[in-house]
Amino acid sequence: MFLSKLIKVEQALKTMGENLKITDTEVIPLEDAYKRVLAADIISQLDSPPFSRAAMDGYAVKAQDTFNSSPNNPTHLTVVDEIGAGKISHAVVKEGHAVKIATGAPLPHGADAVIMNEYVHEEGYELQVESSLTPGENVSFQGEDIKKGKLIIKRGKLLQPQDLAIIASGGYNEVNVYRKPRIAVLVTGSELVMPSPNIKGAEVVNSNHYTLKGMVESSLAVPTLNHVEDNAKKVKNEIEKLLITHDAIITTGGTAISKGDVVVEVVEQLGEVLFHGVSMRPGKPFAFGMVNGSPVFMLSGYPVAAMVQYDIMVRKNIEKMQNIHKPPCTVKKTAARKIPSTLGRTDYVRARTDGDEVVPLNIKGSTIIRSMVDSNCYIVIEENLEGVLEGEKCDVLLYDILRV
Amino acid sequence: MFLSKLIKVEQALKTMGENLKITDTEVIPLEDAYKRVLAADIISQLDSPPFSRAAMDGYAVKAQDTFNSSPNNPTHLTVVDEIGAGKISHAVVKEGHAVKIATGAPLPHGADAVIMNEYVHEEGYELQVESSLTPGENVSFQGEDIKKGKLIIKRGKLLQPQDLAIIASGGYNEVNVYRKPRIAVLVTGSELVMPSPNIKGAEVVNSNHYTLKGMVESSLAVPTLNHVEDNAKKVKNEIEKLLITHDAIITTGGTAISKGDVVVEVVEQLGEVLFHGVSMRPGKPFAFGMVNGSPVFMLSGYPVAAMVQYDIMVRKNIEKMQNIHKPPCTVKKTAARKIPSTLGRTDYVRARTDGDEVVPLNIKGSTIIRSMVDSNCYIVIEENLEGVLEGEKCDVLLYDILRV
Numbered sequence: 001m002f003l004s005k006l007i008k009v010e011q012a013l014k015t016m017g018e019n020l021k022i023t024d025t026e027v028i029p030l031e032d033a034y035k036r037v038l039a040a041d042i043i044s045q046l047d048s049p050p051f052s053r054a055a056m057d058g059y060a061v062k063a064q065d066t067f068n069s070s071p072n073n074p075t076h077l078t079v080v081d082e083i084g085a086g087k088i089s090h091a092v093v094k095e096g097h098a099v100k101i102a103t104g105a106p107l108p109h110g111a112d113a114v115i116m117n118e119y120v121h122e123e124g125y126e127l128q129v130e131s132s133l134t135p136g137e138n139v140s141f142q143g144e145d146i147k148k149g150k151l152i153i154k155r156g157k158l159l160q161p162q163d164l165a166i167i168a169s170g171g172y173n174e175v176n177v178y179r180k181p182r183i184a185v186l187v188t189g190s191e192l193v194m195p196s197p198n199i200k201g202a203e204v205v206n207s208n209h210y211t212l213k214g215m216v217e218s219s220l221a222v223p224t225l226n227h228v229e230d231n232a233k234k235v236k237n238e239i240e241k242l243l244i245t246h247d248a249i250i251t252t253g254g255t256a257i258s259k260g261d262v263v264v265e266v267v268e269q270l271g272e273v274l275f276h277g278v279s280m281r282p283g284k285p286f287a288f289g290m291v292n293g294s295p296v297f298m299l300s301g302y303p304v305a306a307m308v309q310y311d312i313m314v315r316k317n318i319e320k321m322q323n324i325h326k327p328p329c330t331v332k333k334t335a336a337r338k339i340p341s342t343l344g345r346t347d348y349v350r351a352r353t354d355g356d357e358v359v360p361l362n363i364k365g366s367t368i369i370r371s372m373v374d375s376n377c378y379i380v381i382e383e384n385l386e387g388v389l390e391g392e393k394c395d396v397l398l399y400d401i402l403r404v
Numbered sequence: 405m406f407l408s409k410l411i412k413v414e415q416a417l418k419t420m421g422e423n424l425k426i427t428d429t430e431v432i433p434l435e436d437a438y439k440r441v442l443a444a445d446i447i448s449q450l451d452s453p454p455f456s457r458a459a460m461d462g463y464a465v466k467a468q469d470t471f472n473s474s475p476n477n478p479t480h481l482t483v484v485d486e487i488g489a490g491k492i493s494h495a496v497v498k499e500g501h502a503v504k505i506a507t508g509a510p511l512p513h514g515a516d517a518v519i520m521n522e523y524v525h526e527e528g529y530e531l532q533v534e535s536s537l538t539p540g541e542n543v544s545f546q547g548e549d550i551k552k553g554k555l556i557i558k559r560g561k562l563l564q565p566q567d568l569a570i571i572a573s574g575g576y577n578e579v580n581v582y583r584k585p586r587i588a589v590l591v592t593g594s595e596l597v598m599p600s601p602n603i604k605g606a607e608v609v610n611s612n613h614y615t616l617k618g619m620v621e622s623s624l625a626v627p628t629l630n631h632v633e634d635n636a637k638k639v640k641n642e643i644e645k646l647l648i649t650h651d652a653i654i655t656t657g658g659t660a661i662s663k664g665d666v667v668v669e670v671v672e673q674l675g676e677v678l679f680h681g682v683s684m685r686p687g688k689p690f691a692f693g694m695v696n697g698s699p700v701f702m703l704s705g706y707p708v709a710a711m712v713q714y715d716i717m718v719r720k721n722i723e724k725m726q727n728i729h730k731p732p733c734t735v736k737k738t739a740a741r742k743i744p745s746t747l748g749r750t751d752y753v754r755a756r757t758d759g760d761e762v763v764p765l766n767i768k769g770s771t772i773i774r775s776m777v778d779s780n781c782y783i784v785i786e787e788n789l790e791g792v793l794e795g796e797k798c799d800v801l802l803y804d805i806l807r808v
Contacts, residue, residue, distance in 0.1 A: 030599070031629065034618035045601035048773065050608060057660070085634070086595025088606045103660060104595065104705070106606050145772050153777065160803065161618030162776035165611035165707050168599040169773055191490025191508065195434070195572040197449035202492045202510050204454060207569035214438035214565025225435065230489070256461070256507065301508070303569050368549050369452065369573055372566035373557065399564065404808065 006277040006284065008383060009346045012313060015274050016288050019295060022323050023179040023247060030167055033159050035220055035404070036177040037322045042153045045171030047143035051106045056138045059098040059120060059127060060111035063135040075129040079122065083108065098127045107139055114138035146170060156323050181221040181321040184242040185212045188253040188263055189301055190229040207303050207369060208252045215310045216250070218403035219318040230254060232262040239270060243294050247321060250314060253301030255285040264289075267296050279345045279383060283309040303369050308348050311378070311402055329402065330380060330395040333358035335388045341381040350375035351396070358396050376400070410681040410688065412787060413750045416717060419678050420692050423699060426727050427583040427651060434571055437563050439624055439808070440581040441726045446557045449575030451547035456511045460542045463502040463524060463531060464515035467539040479533040483526065487512065502531045511543055518542035550574060560727050585625040585725045588646040589616045592657040592667055593705055594633040611707050611773060612656045619714045620654070622807035623722040634658060636666040643674060647698050651725060654718060657705030659689040668693075671700050683749045683787060687713040707773050712752050715782070715806055733806065734784060734799040737762035739792045745785040754779035755800070762800050780804070 007015075025039035054060065061077060069075040081091035082100040091099055093110035100122075101107070101114060113133040121128040146152055152170050153163055159175075167175060185208075192206035193199055209225055216223035224246070228238045235254070242249055254263030255276070264276050264287045271291030276298075278286045282305040287298035297314045299306040319326060336359040341347045350371045351360045360379055363371040380395040381388060388394045411419075429443035458464065465481060473479040485495035486504040495503055497514035504526075505511070505518060517537040525532040550556055556574050557567055563579075571579060589612075596610035597603055613629055620627035628650070632642045639658070646653055658667030659680070668680050668691045675695030680702075682690045686709040691702035701718045703710040723730060740763040745751045754775045755764045764783055767775040784799040785792060792798045 031614055031617050034621050046603060046609070048609070050603055051606065085593065086606050086608075104608070145774050152774075159618075160777075160807070161615045161622060162707075162711055162773065164614035164618055165711075166773045166777050168611045168614045169609050171599050171601040171603070171609070173599045189489065195575050195577045197575040199450060199454055199575070202455065202490050204490075204508070205450070205452070205573050205575070207572045210435055210568035210572045211565045213435050214563075214568055217438050218565065303566075307566060307569075369566065369570045370549050370556075373564075373570050400805075403564070 006279045007275050009278060009280050009312065012275060012278045012286070012288065013316065016295065016313070016317050017320060019274065019290055020317055020320050021293070023181050023321055025176050026179050027174050027176050030164055030173050030175050033164055033175045033177060034161060036159055036175070037324055038153065038155055038157045038159060038175065039178050039323070040176040041151055041155050042167050042170055042172065042175075044146045044148050044150055044152045044169075046146070046169065047148045048146035048169040049140050049142055049144065052139055052141045053107055054101045054103055054105050054114045054138065055140045056114055056116045057103050058101060058114045058116040058138065060093055060101045060108050060114050061098045061129070061133065062093060062095060062111060063113040063133040063137065065095060066113075066115065066129050066131070066133045069129045069132045071130045077127040077129060079125045079127050081108065112136060112139070156325070158324055178322045181247040181318055182245065183216045183221045183223050183318065184226055184246040184249045185209070185216065185223050186226045186228060186238055186242060186249055186251045187212075188228050188230055188235060188251060190231075192227065208301070208306050211303060211307055212250060212252065212310065215307070215315070215403070216318065219315055220322060220324070220404060221318050230262060232266055235262055236266045236270060239266065239291065239296065243292055246294070248295045248297065248318070250297045250299060250310070252299045252306050255287050255298045255300055263298050267291060267298065271296075278313070280308075280312065281345055281347050283312065283348070286313050288313075304350070304372055307372055308378070311397070312348060315402065330397055332393045333396045335360070335379065335390060335392050335394045338387065338390045339379065339381065340387040341385060343386055344383050346383045347381040349379040349381065351377050351379045353377050353396055353398070358394065410683045411679050413682060413684050413716065416679060416682045416690070416692065417720065420699065420717070420721050421724060423678065423694055424721055424724050425697070427585050427725055429580050430583050431578050431580050434568055434577050434579045437568055437579045437581060438565060440563055440579070441728055442557065442559055442561045442563060442579065443582050443727070444580045445555055445559050446571050446574055446576065446579075448550045448552050448554055448556045448573075450550070450573065451552045452550035452573040453544050453546055453548065456546045457544050458505040458507055458509050458511060458518045458542065459544045460518055460520045461507050462505060462518045462520040462542065464497055464505045464511050464518050465502045465533070465537065466497060466499060466515060467517040467537040467541065469499060470517075470519065470533050470535070470537045473533045473536045475534045481531040481533060483529045483531050485512065516540060516543070560729070562728055582726045585651040585722055586649065587620045587625045587627050587722065588630055588650040588653045589613070589620065589627050590630045590632060590642055590646060590653055590655045591616075592632050592634055592639060592655060594635075596631065612705070612710050615707060615711055616654060616656065616714065619711070619719070619807070620722065623719055624726060624728070624808060625722050634666060636670055639666055640670045640674060643670065643695065643700065647696055650698070652699045652701065652722070654701045654703060654714070656703045656710050659691050659702045659704055667702050671695060671702065675700070682717070684712075684716065685749055685751050687716065687752070690717050692717075708754070708776055711776055712782070715801070716752060719806065734801055736797045737800045739764070739783065739794060739796050739798045742791065742794045743783065743785065744791040745789060747790055748787050750787045751785040753783040753785065755781050755783045757781050757800055757802070762798065
C-alpha cells in the first residue's frame, strides 16, 4: 500500500515547505522584469521629480506678487523668459517678473508657484494675472515622489508594471531577481503516446505533458517536458539525469500500487520519500521526496488527479522557490446544492461559479478531462466538515486567481 | 485646446471597439498554447478513453456472475489472464472467468465490470469474489469523456492548462490561434533619458518605457519599445515606420496643448483622430486615431495618467484584437472614507483594498509614481455620481484581475 500513513493536507504542505530552497539570484534588464521577484531592496539613487517643476502649462511667478489679484484687481507682471519641457532657463524670477513655462519644465530660480494659462492675459511682455496663488501651487517639488537614498521597493515584491517605473525613476536600468526555477516534468507510462488521429490498441494520449507545461508556466517557472516508460531502471536514470539541470522534478504516474507503478520506489532508493498518500480527494496517491537536496513531487497519472495535486500540493512550492508568498485566495460563494464529504479528508470539488453562486459539477472519477475544462474553480471542503448544505457559504478557489 | 469635445468613457470605448481588427491566425505547437486564444473550433478525432478500461486495480469479470456474492456466499471464478497498463489481452471473459487487470488497462472482451482487489481472495488460478457488482462498475467506457466527431472546445477560448489536455486527447498536437498583436510603444519627449544615477539638468527618467512594456505584456501582446523627440517630422517618420511592422501604436506624451505637444496633430495629418479628450480623471488628454487602418492610442506623458489610460482605454482593445472578451471584472467594496467626484466625469481613484474595505490613497496629481506602487486597485466613480460616501459600497477594479 502507501509507503506512509495518509497525512493531512496541511501537514503535507508544511513538510514540503520546510524542505525547499529559494533559487539563486540574477541581474536582468529592468525592462524584462515584469512578473519577476525582486531579490534585493531598491534604494533610490535619484530624487523624483529630479527638480521642482511646473505641474501645469502657465507662468512661473512669485506667489506673493499675486496675493491680491482678482479679475477686478489684476496684477501686472513682466514676462522675462520662456521654458519648454526639457529646457532650462537661467532667468531668475524677481518681484514683478514671470517666466512662461510648459508642464514638466524646471521651475526657474526665484519662482515658487505656477499660474495656469486660464487665469492670465498676455500681451507682448506684459502679463495680467487675475487670481491669487499660494506658494507651491501647481508645482511638483524635487523629491516629493521619491527621495534619493530612501527605500523605494522591498525585496520579495512580485514586480508589476508600475514597480518597474519606480525602479527606473530611482536610477536603475537593471534589477536583481530570483532565478526562475527550472522544473522537469517527467511523465511516466509505457502506454502513453503523443496526440495523433491514429492511436492504436492500448495506447493513451499523454495529456499530462500539456497540462503540466501550462501549469508550471502559470507558476512563473520554466518547464522542460520528458517521458519515460514504467521501468524502474529507466525512471531512475531519468531522475538522476534531470536533477543535474533542474531545481525540482514533477513526475506523473507510478504512485499507486499497481504492478509497474515504480516512481515512489525509485525515489525511495535515490533519496528519501517524506510522505506518500494525502487525505485529499481527488489526488490521494500524491508523494513527495528529496533527492540530493532537490524536491521530487510525485503526481498521479490520471489527468484530473494530477491537475488537483499540482494546484494544491505543488503550485505554492514552486512559488516559494522564487520567494513568492501570495496571501490565501479562497473566496466565499453560495453552494447551489448539497455536497457530501467524508470527515478527515479534504475534498476539492470541480465546480463552476458565476456571481455569488457555485455549482459543483456532476462528474466523478479522475479520468474525466471534460470536468477540468467545464469547471472554473474548486469548492474546498475541509477535513473537519461532513459536506456543504444547499445554500451554505463554502470556500472556493478560482482557477484564474490560482494561476497566472 | 482639444481637437474634439470631451467624450464619455463609454463612447470612447465604443468608438475604438468599432475600429479594431482581429489579428490573423497561426498554427503553433499545442504545448506552447497556454494563454493563447483558440481561432477554430476543435472537433475530436478520437474517443477518450480510446477504449473501455479498468478504473481500479482488480479483476475484469461478467457482473452477472457476481450477483449473489457476499462474504458468506462467495462466487468462485477462474483467472484466465493478466493485463498490465498499456497491454492488451486477447482472452475473452466467459461465464465463470476473470482476468486480473491494472488500472487503465483495456477491459477484455466479454467483461463488463471490474471487482476491486479489496473484495476478492486469489489462490493460484482461483478467485473468490465476496461482493456483487453492477454492470459497468469500475469501468471507464470508451468515449465517455470525449466522443470522436464532437465539438470539444470552442473558438475564442483563452486556453488554460486543462484545455490543452482535452485538445491533446482529441488527437491534436498543434492548434490554430490568433497571432499575438505586435504593439509599438512610442514614448515621445526630448527631456526623457534612460535610468542612470547621473541624470542632469532638465532630464527626466523615461519610466513609461518600463510601465508600458509590462502593461502590454500583461495584455498577452508583444511590445517593442521606441523613443522619439518632440519634433513633428521625427514623430511622423517614426509612426509611419512603426506601422509597417506593428498592429497598433501606443504613444505617450504630446497629447496636451503645450508647445511641443505634437503627437495628436501628426496623427491627424497621417490619418484621422477619432477623438481627443475623454471625461475621465486622471487621463483626460487621451486621444485615439486610425492611420492606414491601424489604431494609434495616444496616452499622456505623465506616468500615472498613462497607466490609467492604458488600463481603462487601451487594455480591452488589445484583448479584442486577439478575440479575447473578458467579462467585466469590477467588484463591490466598502469605501473607508468619503470620496468627492464631479458629475459628468468618471474618476479612477488609486486605492488599496484588503478584504471588504477599500481605502483611497491620499495623493493627487499625475506625477506621483509612488501612488501607482502603493495602490492595488482603482475605485471607479461613474460619471453619474457626485462621489462615494464613507461606508458606501463602490465599484473596484483590482489590478491583479485586470492584468495577467
